[in-house]
Amino acid sequence: MGKRKHIALIFSYNENWIGGTYYILNLVCALNTLPDEQKPEITVFASKKKEFDFFSKETKYPYLHFFSKYNEIHFSFDYKFTKMFIFLLSKILTYFKRRKNHRLLNEFDMIFPNPDKFFFKLINKEKKVYWIPDFQEDHLQEYFSIQEIVQRKQWQIEMALLADKLVLSSKDAQNDFNRLYPFAICKQYVLPFAVTHPDYEKLNIEEIKQKYNIQRKYFYTPNQFWAHKNHKIVIEAVELLKKETNNILVIFSGKENDYRAIIPVVDELKKTVKEKDLEEKILFLGFIDRKEQLCIMKNAMAIIQPSFFEGWSTVVEDAKAMNQFVIASDLKVHKEQLNQNVLFFNPRDKYSLADSMSKIMNENFERYDNNYMESVELFAKNFINII
Numbered sequence: 016m017g018k019r020k021h022i023a024l025i026f027s028y029n030e031n032w033i034g035g036t037y038y039i040l041n042l043v044c045a046l047n048t049l050p051d052e053q054k055p056e057i058t059v060f061a062s063k064k065k066e067f068d069f070f071s072k073e074t075k076y077p078y079l080h081f082f083s084k085y086n087e088i089h090f091s092f093d094y095k096f097t098k099m100f101i102f103l104l105s106k107i108l109t110y111f112k113r114r115k116n117h118r119l120l121n122e123f124d125m126i127f128p129n130p131d132k133f134f135f136k137l138i139n140k141e142k143k144v145y146w147i148p149d150f151q152e153d154h155l156q157e158y159f160s161i162q163e164i165v166q167r168k169q170w171q172i173e174m175a176l177l178a179d180k181l182v183l184s185s186k187d188a189q190n191d192f193n194r195l196y197p198f199a200i201c202k203q204y205v206l207p208f209a210v211t212h213p214d215y216e217k218l219n220i221e222e223i224k225q226k227y228n229i230q231r232k233y234f235y236t237p238n239q240f241w242a243h244k245n246h247k248i249v250i251e252a253v254e255l256l257k258k259e260t261n262n263i264l265v266i267f268s269g270k271e272n273d274y275r276a277i278i279p280v281v282d283e284l285k286k287t288v289k290e291k292d293l294e295e296k297i298l299f300l301g302f303i304d305r306k307e308q309l310c311i312m313k314n315a316m317a318i319i320q321p322s323f324f325e326g327w328s329t330v331v332e333d334a335k336a337m338n339q340f341v342i343a344s345d346l347k348v349h350k351e352q353l354n355q356n357v358l359f360f361n362p363r364d365k366y367s368l369a370d371s372m373s374k375i376m377n378e379n380f381e382r383y384d385n386n387y388m389e390s391v392e393l394f395a396k397n398f399i400n401i402i
Contacts (some may be wrong), residue, residue: 019078020055020402023126028066030270030302033239034329035148037210039128043074044211045395048388051077053399058082058123073213125402128182144401145174145201146182149326149348150191155243175199180401182206184327187348204401207352209390210332215306220314223307227300233264234342234372235315237308237330238322240281241273245321245344250287251365252372253296259373265319268300268308313337317375320344321362327352336387340380342371355383 026039046054058080061067067081126138128146135143152159152167159167174181175196182204183189189205224230238244249265256263271281281299288297303311312318312333317340320330324346331352334341343349344362358374360367374380 019052020124020399021058021122022055022402023058023060023082023123023130025060025126025128025130026066026070027062028069031239031272033270037329038148038208040070040073041208041210042394042398043070043076045209045391046398047074047076047211047395048392049395049399054078055124055399055402056080140177141179143178144180144182145178146184147171147174147188147192148184149188149324150195151243151324151326153191153195154324158242171196175201177201180204182401184208185348185351187346187351188326204397206397206401207327207390207394208332209387209394210329210336211391212309212333212336213306215309215313218306218310220310223310227266227298227311229264229266229298229311231262231264232316232376233266233298234317234319234375235266235268235312236319236321237268237312237333238320239269239273240267240271240279240284242280243323244269244280245323245362246280246284247287248321248362248365248368249319250284250291250293250297252369253293254291255365255369256372257293257296260376263296263372263376264298265296266298266300266311266315268303268311270302271299309333309337312339315339317342317372319368319372320349321360321368322346323362325349335385335390338382338384338387340375340382342368342375355385 024039024043026036028036043057046057054077056078057076059067059070060082061070062083064081064083067083071079123138123142125142125144126135127144130138130143130145152164156164175192175198178201181192181201183192184205184207186205189203192199192203236246236249238246240246246267253263253265267284271279273280285299288294318330318334320328320341320343322328322344325331325348327348331341331343331349333339334356335353338356341353341357343353343357343359345359346362349359358371360371
């Protein structure tokens with residue numbers, strides 16, 4: 016057997032962008048499907064040991080190492096070479112030389128994603144792999160401050176000109192990248208991710224329904240409460256459907272804050288629900304346990320994904336993995352991601368969404384089974400091929 020590859024992954028548990036957390040977890044779960052001789056060693060760069068313990072428990076990956084010291088050093092790219100810097104740098108190098116369980120930095124075959132802190136300057140350029148999930152700030156500028164747009168653009172230009180390898184999650188994102196940065200010289204890799212679910216099927220859906228007061232059949236939108244996720248259109252569609260049936264029920268869950276909003280989006284949504292007398296038609300569950308979320312997804316009539324913009328949707332992948340039906344906004348990336356078990360609708364047209372929901376309630380749609388494990392295995396193989 017040849018020398019096992021060794022990659023470094025940067026990981027944090029972040030409920031404000033749980034999709035980013037799930038991305039790295041899903042990647043390692045996918046790598047765990049490889050034959051043992053192809054599985055790389057993985058060093059997890061995390062700020063806290065409890066994050067690594069969570070990572071290890073969730074992935075059950077056999078070749079994991081933990082490293083936390085990088086988070087103690089925060090340098091910008093233009094940091095001046097002061098005595099303190101030289102002192103700290105020498106301490107870092109000494110630390111690595113003394114660690115028996117870790118190779119020197121440049122013995123990593125890859126570090127991913129976006130190793131942009133000064134600490135990672137010690138790694139050769141060709142071993143660092145960057146990731147841009149999407150270009151939401153270009154399509155929905157109204158949801159970003161000028162400062163944040165400028166920062167993102169600067170960061171993206173650096174990657175276009177200075178990075179050796181860049182991962183994009185969809186062809187749609189790659190098209191955006193090449194439109195915005197036709198001068199880019201980095202190697203580009205389109206790497207759609209696939210999900211691996213924890214064992215949620217042992218949960219009792221009836222107990223979960225009782226816990227959350229779910230009293231009838233329902234639709235489910237498990238998205239963060241960010242403005243671009245477009246929960247409002249779902250409320251408007253429910254108001255229309257209320258005139259036809261009393262049985263309509265939609266469940267929302269997700270972290271109930273958006274750092275970009277002066278007034279939290281969820282506050283406005285709850286106010287609207289109350290004003291329209293829809294409190295018995297729409298439930299807000301907040302941020303719930305991942306297994307409970309998946310169990311609720313599995314037993315829904317359909318998943319509603321109404322977003323104005325996505326990079327590569329974790330919600331959609333979750334639905335695909337369980338052969339669940341999706342009512343999705345007609346984004347290019349959704350059409351790239353979905354080709355069965357789906358109805359598309361115009362995310363700015365409440366009648367379009369209400370019509371799709373009505374069809375699910377009143378018509379018998381055939382659901383097609385897919386071998387989703389093939390997507391998981393392909394995710395792993397394509398990632399390894401980047402090394």
